Amino acid sequence: MSIDNSPEDERPFPDMSEETPTSVGRALQQARIAAGLTVDAVSSATRVRIAIVHAIEADDFAPCGGDVYARGHIRTLARAVHLDPAPLIARFDAEHGGRPAPTPAAPLFEAERIRPERRGPNWTAAMVAAIVAVVGFVGFTAFKGGGDGNDAKSQVAEGVTTKPGKAASATPKKDKPADPTPEASDSAIAAAPQDKVTVKVTAPGGRSWISAKDHNGRMLFDGLLKKGESKTFQDNSKINLILGDAGAIQLYVNGKKIEDNFRPGAVERLTYTKGDPEAG
Known part of the structure; x- marks a missing residue:
């Protein structure tokens, strides 16, 4: 008696060709x-x-x-x-749950920055200024009064010796106005030297990894720039930048703000030289 394979033993094996993506x-x-x-x-x-x-x-x-x-x-x-x-x-x-919708952080930041701050009147400063003015006026009046008395006594003592046309002028001499003090520059980066390239990197919209090298390839910075932080780099001829999230970065090159259209999450490689900002 021979033993044959049953129909169940002849069933095909399950198809395992489909692999996980x-x-x-x-x-x-x-x-x-x-x-x-x-x-x-x-x-x-x-x-x-x-x-x-x-x-x-x-x-x-x-x-x-x-x-x-x-x-x-x-x-x-x-x-x-x-x-x-x-x-x-x-x-x-x-x-990972899909790409989140971008948040327009830059307009909110700009609106908050330019909104004027309301303050009440500073009564303490006003009172101090009034007291100083009164004290100065009283001192000036006393000094002037003492000087006029001495001048009158001198004229009486001199009598007829005073020559016509030589009378002292009653008009007090005006003090020479002090030279106006030059105002400070609105921005320190505006005074960037013309013979160097100066790059200021700020992160107003969020954090970003950045890398900066000079013209010799020497690493100036390689790390994470947190939101609100800034870094300034300077070289004699060239600055090379890599921005991990260019959409979160604002650049100031040689005293000028760079107007860009970097997208959030975009990696950008940039090169700046002396003079007017020019991306490499």
């Missing part, structure tokens, strides 16, 4: 390996720190400092390894 970090890592690049090479090309590159490839976006910075890093790394960043950004948004 590749994650954002895994896709970046595979593209980097395919391009023959090391983590150090990608970090040097993008200015993204090595620890952050490792974390992103492991799908750990906490070291980025927030979703805005994570999107910026993903976009920068994708371009470095020759990937289209749009699908990766869309996958990141889908896995």
Whole structure:
């Protein structure tokens, strides 16, 4: 008696060909390996720190400092390894609750800055000024009165010896007005030297990672600029900047405010030289 396989044993195995879609970090890592690049090479090309590159490839976006910075890093790394960043950004948004709507922080900040502050009258200062005026008037009157008495006694003592036309003038001499004190400059950066390039970076709209180098490639600053903070850099010929979130940054170059249209989360590389501001 032979034992044959039952029909149930001939059923096909379940189809396991469908694989889980590749994650954002895994896709970046595979593209980097395919391009023959090391983590150090990608970090040097993008200015993204090595620890952050490792974390992103492991799908750990906490070291980025927030979703805005994570999107910026993903976009920068994708371009470095020759990937289209749009699908990766869309996958990141889908896995992290979607992209938040931008908040118009700059108009609110400007309105709050130019709103005049209402203050009541300073009665203490007014009383002090009135007392000083009264004391000065009394002292001036007493001094003038003493001087007039001495002049009268001198005229009586001289008698007929006083010659016509030589009488003392009754009009007091006016003191020469003091030279006006020059007013201070409205802004310290307006006095930037013409033979140097001066770049002031402020973060009124939020925090941003920035990197600044001089014309020799020497690092002047590499770190996080918090909201409300500012940094000023100066060099004899050139300043190179990298902005992690250009939309949160306001620039002043050689005493002039730079009017830009940087988007929130955009990574920008800029170069400024002496004279009128000119982006490289």
